[in-house]
Amino acid sequence: MASTSDPSLPPDTTPPRRGRPPAGARDAREAAILDAALQELIEYGYEGVTMLGVARRASASKQTLYAWFGDRDGLFAALIARNADASATQVSSALESAADPGEVLRHYARGLLTLLTGPASVALNRAAMTSAPLAARLLHEGRHRIGPLVERYLADLADAGVLDVDDPEAAFELLYGLVVQDTQIRVLLGEDPPDAADVAARADRAVARFLRLTAANPGR
Amino acid sequence: MASTSDPSLPPDTTPPRRGRPPAGARDAREAAILDAALQELIEYGYEGVTMLGVARRASASKQTLYAWFGDRDGLFAALIARNADASATQVSSALESAADPGEVLRHYARGLLTLLTGPASVALNRAAMTSAPLAARLLHEGRHRIGPLVERYLADLADAGVLDVDDPEAAFELLYGLVVQDTQIRVLLGEDPPDAADVAARADRAVARFLRLTAANPGR
DNA sequence: TATGATTCGTACCAGCGAGTACGATTTCTG
DNA sequence: CAGAAATCGTACTCGCTGGTACGAATCATA
Numbered sequence: 370m371a372s373t374s375d376p377s378l379p380p381d382t383t384p385p386r387r388g389r390p391p392a393g394a395r396d397a398r399e400a401a402i403l404d405a406a407l408q409e410l411i412e413y414g415y416e417g418v419t420m421l422g423v424a425r426r427a428s429a430s431k432q433t434l435y436a437w438f439g440d441r442d443g444l445f446a447a448l449i450a451r452n453a454d455a456s457a458t459q460v461s462s463a464l465e466s467a468a469d470p471g472e473v474l475r476h477y478a479r480g481l482l483t484l485l486t487g488p489a490s491v492a493l494n495r496a497a498m499t500s501a502p503l504a505a506r507l508l509h510e511g512r513h514r515i516g517p518l519v520e521r522y523l524a525d526l527a528d529a530g531v532l533d534v535d536d537p538e539a540a541f542e543l544l545y546g547l548v549v550q551d552t553q554i555r556v557l558l559g560e561d562p563p564d565a566a567d568v569a570a571r572a573d574r575a576v577a578r579f580l581r582l583t584a585a586n587p588g589r
Numbered sequence: 590m591a592s593t594s595d596p597s598l599p600p601d602t603t604p605p606r607r608g609r610p611p612a613g614a615r616d617a618r619e620a621a622i623l624d625a626a627l628q629e630l631i632e633y634g635y636e637g638v639t640m641l642g643v644a645r646r647a648s649a650s651k652q653t654l655y656a657w658f659g660d661r662d663g664l665f666a667a668l669i670a671r672n673a674d675a676s677a678t679q680v681s682s683a684l685e686s687a688a689d690p691g692e693v694l695r696h697y698a699r700g701l702l703t704l705l706t707g708p709a710s711v712a713l714n715r716a717a718m719t720s721a722p723l724a725a726r727l728l729h730e731g732r733h734r735i736g737p738l739v740e741r742y743l744a745d746l747a748d749a750g751v752l753d754v755d756d757p758e759a760a761f762e763l764l765y766g767l768v769v770q771d772t773q774i775r776v777l778l779g780e781d782p783p784d785a786a787d788v789a790a791r792a793d794r795a796v797a798r799f800l801r802l803t804a805a806n807p808g809r
Numbered sequence: 810t811a812t813g814a815t816t817c818g819t820a821c822c823a824g825c826g827a828g829t830a831c832g833a834t835t836t837c838t839g
Numbered sequence: 840c841a842g843a844a845a846t847c848g849t850a851c852t853c854g855c856t857g858g859t860a861c862g863a864a865t866c867a868t869a
Contacts, residue, residue, distance in 0.1 A: 389815040389866040414719050416636050419856060430817045435858070495718040497778055499634055504778040512775070542770045542797075550766030554773060555732070558717055558724040578763075581796055609836040609845040650847045655828070796812060 399437065402427045406448055415496035415503075420444075422543050424534045445503055452489055453510035454557065459484070464522045470531055471576060477519070478548045479574035485553045486562035494557055516541055533585040540583060546574040606648065618666075621656065622647040626668055631708045635723075640664075665716065665723055672709055673730035679704070680735050684742045690751055691796060697739070698792035705773045706782035714777055714787045723791035735762055753805040760803060767795040 390398065405427035409418045418442060424431045438444040463477045482488055482540040497504040520537035523544075534540040549572070556562045563571065610618065625647035629638045640661060645653045658664040683697045704710055717724040740757035743764075747754040754760040768791070776782045783791065 387817050387864045389813095389864085391866070416719060420858080421856075424817095428817085430819095431858080432818095432860090433816065436816090441857070494774075494778075498715040499636060500717040501779055508775070508778050508780070512771075543767075546766040546768075546795075547763075547772030548766075549771070550762045551732070551769070554714075555728070558714075558728050559721055560728065575766075578802055581802065607834045607847050608841095609834085611836070640828080641826075644847095648847085648850095651828080652848095653846065661827070797848090805837090 371468065382573055383475075386512070398429070399565055401439070402429055402434065402444075403448055403451055405429075406444055407452075407489060407492065410448070415445075415499050422474060440459055442500075442502065445500075446506055449493060449497075449503065449506050449510060452493060456484060456511065457518070464518060473522075474544070474576045474579065475573050478576055479568055481545075481548055482568045482572055483551065483562070483565075485549060486556045486568075491556055491562075494553075498557075513540060519544070527585075530585055532580075532583045534583055543582065544575070544579050547578050548572060549575075550575075562568040578582075595600065606656075618649070620671075622649055622654065622657070622664075623668055623671055625649075626664055627672075627709060627712065629715060630668070631712040634712075635665075635719050641657070662720075662722060669713060669717075669723065670730060671727045672713060673727075673734065676704060676710075677734055677738070680738055683781055684699060684738060687768065690746055691800060693742075694764070694796045694799065695793050698764070699788055700795050701765075701768055701786075702783065702792055704790045706776045706788075710737055711776055711782075714773075718777075747805075752800075752803045754803055763802065764795070764799050765799050770793060770795075 377584050390503060398399065402423065403540050406418065406423045413422070421433055423429075425445070426433055434444060438447055447471060459480060460477065463480050464473060466473050468476075493507060497507040516538070520541045521532055523540045524537040526532040527537070527540075532540070550571075552563060552571070602641040608781070626638065626643045629642050629646060633642070638661075640651050643649075643664070653804055657711055659669055679700060680697065683700050686693050686696065688696075713725075713727060717727040720721065730740060736758070738763045743752060743754055743760045744757040744803060747757070747760075752760070772783060
């Protein structure tokens, strides 16, 4: 997540990079710029992010930003796309474990809470709140892509007779509500995010409740 | 909630009000300015609200805005305070009914969902996401003032033996999660708010689940 | 080695909005 | 009725940011 040089290191005396860069460095350079943009976003918020600020933090030039990302919105779009990819792969891997469903769900719930209260997600969601196109992107590449993954998992559990769930989408929303409660909105509004222990406790409690509400228990 | 003149009326030919206003009009005038500010906020978002725009919509002068509210932040602070007051009184009245607890909770839950997905709350929450001082105010005058009201109600139900609740705050958060789920965040990100029937259905289902998880049922 | 491609840094322009100043107008108060 | 008070509308300053232009520097390539 860090993107700038460690301040404890001796001050960077290298003169600014100039001229055509070595071949093959484009991807790393682009990632560095997105890192810089995310960091600026975390520190200053959507409206506080300036193209000049991002360029400076990445030791790039404004013109490169415009050449690569088109304009300011393009930069944020790229940022959202990258983070959505990371989130989706994380959730997928969490759900692909073959462990006991309760364990899988607890793992997923902890990951969800950690993700949603993490600085990147918080900054991006805050930004999206003030920009309709960004919000659409975030919803499209985030929730609307990750939700179905979980819904399919829950539907599979229902097919296997573990859960008594007829509407996977509703079940996903129930699980979400039990896990997240008002934590996300409070963190978005500036409260401190829960620590790891808190996250684990909340997640485990939520999953227990979820199972209590949806478990197929014919023998009771 | 409306604040400007009905566009179906004949065009307003009255010349702009000038000079010292009649005595005692201050309160209504201030409310009109806050209405205008809220409307601008709903239409254009936090960064899109300009002092000139608010002044024009309220047929006031920028200087009056500055004289009464100090600066831009002061205007928003006043807006938050007024809306928080309205919300608090609404919740209080909902909880003070002497009806069956389930009925009271359903009523409260419907009101909560309607409130949180309404244009005023959505606009204010979005604004708060991009301004830490605003967020602190919203949290302080909103959630941190309304939450305890509900918690006390739940604690009373526990004392009366209706609910099996040892931590009223946790119980409030559970109820909140069951009711709101991901509805608020989705509306904040631009999805259409649920209609009245949807709100009622979600609220009722949530309360049923809440009671199932917390009802004191010694005879089962 | 010579030419072209790519990038950095700086300078520049245009637009916008917060906040201020001021004259004109109306109402209040003595 | 006369002066004070409050308000409106307009005009102005000032700083900031998105976006563009251009020379200088460096690397790739033939």
